[in-house]
Amino acid sequence: DGxxxxxxxxxxxxxxxxxxxxxxxxxxxxxxxxxxxxYLTCPVSLHPSAVFVPPAIVFALIVAKTASRFKKYL
Structure with a gap:
C-alpha cells in the first residue's frame, strides 16, 4: 500500500x-x-478484459507510487 x-x-x-x-x-x-x-474504435471484436485490465493495473501502480511519494505539505 502506498x-x-x-x-x-x-x-x-x-x-x-x-x-x-x-x-x-x-x-x-x-x-x-x-x-x-x-475499445469503441477498434474494427475487430475484442474481449473487454483485454482492453480494460492492463490500464487498470497500470492505474493501480501509478496510484500506489504517487501515494507513496506524495509530499504532505507542498
Missing amino acids: LVQRDLRRFGGGIESGFIYHHLKPLLKPLFWLPFLI
Whole structure:
C-alpha cells in the first residue's frame, strides 16, 4: 500500500518529494479515456478484459507510487 510506505518513510526520517507525484499525475487521465476509445474504435471484436485490465493495473501502480511519494505539505 502506498500510504503505508509513505508513513514508514516519514516516521523513519526519510525525505519526501513532490517530484514523482507531479510527474505521474498527468498519466492518470489518459488511463480513463484511452481504453474506452480503443475499445469503441477498434474494427475487430475484442474481449473487454483485454482492453480494460492492463490500464487498470497500470492505474493501480501509478496510484500506489504517487501515494507513496506524495509530499504532505507542498
